[in-house]
Amino acid sequence: MSQQLKSWDMDADEDTMKDLYLCFSLENRDYAFEVRHLTEILALPAITTIPGTAPFLKGVINIRGKIIPVMDVRMRFDIPFKPYHERTCVLLVELDGLPLGLIVDTVNDVLRIPSENIDLAPKIGESKSSRFIYATGRVGDSVKILINLQRLLTEEETVLIKDIPGN
Amino acid sequence: MERDDVLEYLLEARETLENIEKDLLQFEKSTLDGSLVERDLLDTLFRHFHTIKGSSGFFGLSAIVKMAHAAENLLDYLRNHPEAQDEDTLELLITALDHLNELVEHEESSPSGGDFYKEEQTQFLKKLNEKNDLIRLKQIQTEEFAEPKQEESEFGLFSETKLSENSNEEFGLFLESSDPNPKEEFGLFTNDSEQAPKEEFGLFAKKEETLGKESLQKTEEILKTEKKPVIKKDIRIDTDKLDSLLDIVGEIVITEPMVTDHPDITKLKLENFQKTALQLKKLIRNLQEITLSLRMVPIAGIFTRMERLVRDTAKKTGKQVLLSISGEDTEIDKSIIEEMYDPLVHIIRNAIDHGLETPQERKEAGKQPQGTIQLTANQSGKEVWIEVRDDGKGLSREKILNKAVSLGLIHQSETENLEDKDVWEFLFHPGFSTANQVTDLSGRGVGLDVVRKNVTTLKGFVDVFSNYGYGTTFLIRVPLTLAIIEGLVVRKSDTYFILPSIDVKESMYLSNEPINELYKNNHSIQYRTNQISIVDINLLFGKDSELNDQRSLKEKYLIVTESHEKQMGIVFDEILGNQSIVIKPISPIFKNINGLAGCTILGNGHAGLILDVRKLISNHLSSVTI
Numbered sequence: 001m002s003q004q005l006k007s008w009d010m011d012a013d014e015d016t017m018k019d020l021y022l023c024f025s026l027e028n029r030d031y032a033f034e035v036r037h038l039t040e041i042l043a044l045p046a047i048t049t050i051p052g053t054a055p056f057l058k059g060v061i062n063i064r065g066k067i068i069p070v071m072d073v074r075m076r077f078d079i080p081f082k083p084y085h086e087r088t089c090v091l092l093v094e095l096d097g098l099p100l101g102l103i104v105d106t107v108n109d110v111l112r113i114p115s116e117n118i119d120l121a122p123k124i125g126e127s128k129s130s131r132f133i134y135a136t137g138r139v140g141d142s143v144k145i146l147i148n149l150q151r152l153l154t155e156e157e158t159v160l161i162k163d164i165p166g167n
Numbered sequence: 168m169e170r171d172d173v174l175e176y177l178l179e180a181r182e183t184l185e186n187i188e189k190d191l192l193q194f195e196k197s198t199l200d201g202s203l204v205e206r207d208l209l210d211t212l213f214r215h216f217h218t219i220k221g222s223s224g225f226f227g228l229s230a231i232v233k234m235a236h237a238a239e240n241l242l243d244y245l246r247n248h249p250e251a252q253d254e255d256t257l258e259l260l261i262t263a264l265d266h267l268n269e270l271v272e273h274e275e276s277s278p279s280g281g282d283f284y285k286e287e288q289t290q291f292l293k294k295l296n297e298k299n300d301l302i303r304l305k306q307i308q309t310e311e312f313a314e315p316k317q318e319e320s321e322f323g324l325f326s327e328t329k330l331s332e333n334s335n336e337e338f339g340l341f342l343e344s345s346d347p348n349p350k351e352e353f354g355l356f357t358n359d360s361e362q363a364p365k366e367e368f369g370l371f372a373k374k375e376e377t378l379g380k381e382s383l384q385k386t387e388e389i390l391k392t393e394k395k396p397v398i399k400k401d402i403r404i405d406t407d408k409l410d411s412l413l414d415i416v417g418e419i420v421i422t423e424p425m426v427t428d429h430p431d432i433t434k435l436k437l438e439n440f441q442k443t444a445l446q447l448k449k450l451i452r453n454l455q456e457i458t459l460s461l462r463m464v465p466i467a468g469i470f471t472r473m474e475r476l477v478r479d480t481a482k483k484t485g486k487q488v489l490l491s492i493s494g495e496d497t498e499i500d501k502s503i504i505e506e507m508y509d510p511l512v513h514i515i516r517n518a519i520d521h522g523l524e525t526p527q528e529r530k531e532a533g534k535q536p537q538g539t540i541q542l543t544a545n546q547s548g549k550e551v552w553i554e555v556r557d558d559g560k561g562l563s564r565e566k567i568l569n570k571a572v573s574l575g576l577i578h579q580s581e582t583e584n585l586e587d588k589d590v591w592e593f594l595f596h597p598g599f600s601t602a603n604q605v606t607d608l609s610g611r612g613v614g615l616d617v618v619r620k621n622v623t624t625l626k627g628f629v630d631v632f633s634n635y636g637y638g639t640t641f642l643i644r645v646p647l648t649l650a651i652i653e654g655l656v657v658r659k660s661d662t663y664f665i666l667p668s669i670d671v672k673e674s675m676y677l678s679n680e681p682i683n684e685l686y687k688n689n690h691s692i693q694y695r696t697n698q699i700s701i702v703d704i705n706l707l708f709g710k711d712s713e714l715n716d717q718r719s720l721k722e723k724y725l726i727v728t729e730s731h732e733k734q735m736g737i738v739f740d741e742i743l744g745n746q747s748i749v750i751k752p753i754s755p756i757f758k759n760i761n762g763l764a765g766c767t768i769l770g771n772g773h774a775g776l777i778l779d780v781r782k783l784i785s786n787h788l789s790s791v792t793i
Contacts (some may be wrong), residue, residue, distance in 0.1 A: 004658065045772075046661075046774075048663065048766075048776060049661075049662050050753070051662075051704055051762060052708035052758050052761065057756065057757060058765055059774075060753070060754070062772055062773065064418060064767050065414045065417055065418040065768060066414070067753070067754070067766045067767075067768065069754040069756045070751075089181050098754065099754075153756060
């Protein structure tokens, strides 16, 4: 089990960050991803909508002079859209050198989940949102859903975006 | 050796080669008018080749070393025997330069250990070395004749070392070997240095004082000339660094009013604070100007490259051409300059090949046998105008029209009424060539349409003017910089858009204008004498137009945009005004976005979207017909 995980986790050399996960919630469900991807947590700034793109790509924001695209993670997971409120957060991550902002309901905390507490997710169907989940992590009595950030932006989406008329 | 280091060096080498080219063209001028080349120029050329040789040797690029070494030898000979200057040596030097360019390019694209990769190159090197041997042999023979004291045996030694040296490219020895010292001392010297390892060279110089002094002087001289022409001090900067500097300065500019007009202090009377704040404002404005100017470089770089092109093209076509350049210190964004090279090459080649007549024809037409091409740059507002003017035979209206008719672009009956400028417009049509035959230079199907396409990508324009019998002028207008544009900031609900000012024709209040709805999603309005299509952003990006159900358009604004003489009106809620905009790219995460040219950050901290009006118009108008 841990063997498999290692092969997924290519950058295991960052020892201090090892096993650290950032937890956030959507619809009372707890998700987590490896903290090494995270660069910053922000309150949601004004979003500039980009016309003609997939609905889950909400647009761009200005972070100290940098223009960064933001994705609504709820909509990405096919959870109905909920209006943003003052606790709505943007998690700035960097994926393959591309900065991306993830809009989530609430950020909880950073937890250590040792690899022995992680179970690869069972393959139950190939539903749309299960593609982003790769494992579950046990923390005390609760279970965090571990997501594979890279999958948030996979090639399949290109087709989806292409289907939008006008493109 | 790290590949990166090599690449960086090759970039440097290219610059040196460009300098060589510039100097060689100067060389040619004096060769052609029969005067002797100035010593300074020879020294500079020699130094350039020497630099190339030295540094390439360091990187193990042996082919470049050999070639540069041979050219250096020839130049060194010229330095001491300026009377040997002729067209043949010039041609050799120019060809050597071409080969060096080729070698550098080859090394950049496919690193191959730095050796020759073409038979042609080895052949040429042989030729160049033979020439070197020949002229030296000649000289020695004459000297021998003048100085019968010279002993045969020593002479034999000398020429032997010379030969072996040429093929061995031991460039440390080079300076001494071509030293025109009296033969006796020379003989001694070569013997000595052959036996003695390098460290002993210092010793040797002491021993042989006279010779040592002379060679020292020579090295000093080289050192001196190496230092002397410090015209400008350049430093290579990673463009990423430059961009982040631009970003930060942009932020400072935005933040400055946020601080100095902070709501917490606006009600306070702070006279001294206001003074300091004003000072800060000034400094920040200066900072912004300087930062923006960092990307700007004089256009001289590509203009001088045209000299070579004109020379070669003139030679090939057998025409006499004088290129006169002016305004070469006009500054323009570096990325634009690079894109201007191909269009200029094409236009100038055309001008020589099709525009200018042969000397014979020119005489018959009562003109100077030598044709003139004027290449001019000047700044006009936020644009740079680049003009290529020839005094050739001009465009033939009849010929172009015949071709246009034969291609089916226009009907014979319509040709009468066309204005000249509309006729010239056909030249930019793909596949349109008036060349009677395919030549080495033109008529290969790559036409002015490509020129226009290149310039249009830069948000520029190409126009042509012609006076039959008197010449043709091409005028290219490009913006000063691509990183910053002037834009009209508008708002549609809570999104800010920027329309490049260059595309905006007029803005108007929609109050009482009658809007015609032709069918769903297709609205038009009477604008001057035309019906133009009006749209909103939703429609442009593939959703239903809000104009369908929204009849309360009275409060809205219409921006009339134009591209390639097609007009379209876009409806917005508010116009905020004109602004200089720093263009930033949109993240590649947004795939297939058509119609956006980029993003920017506005004074209010919002991200604004820059519309690609040209694309929007062509996309929209191809799907709708009025």
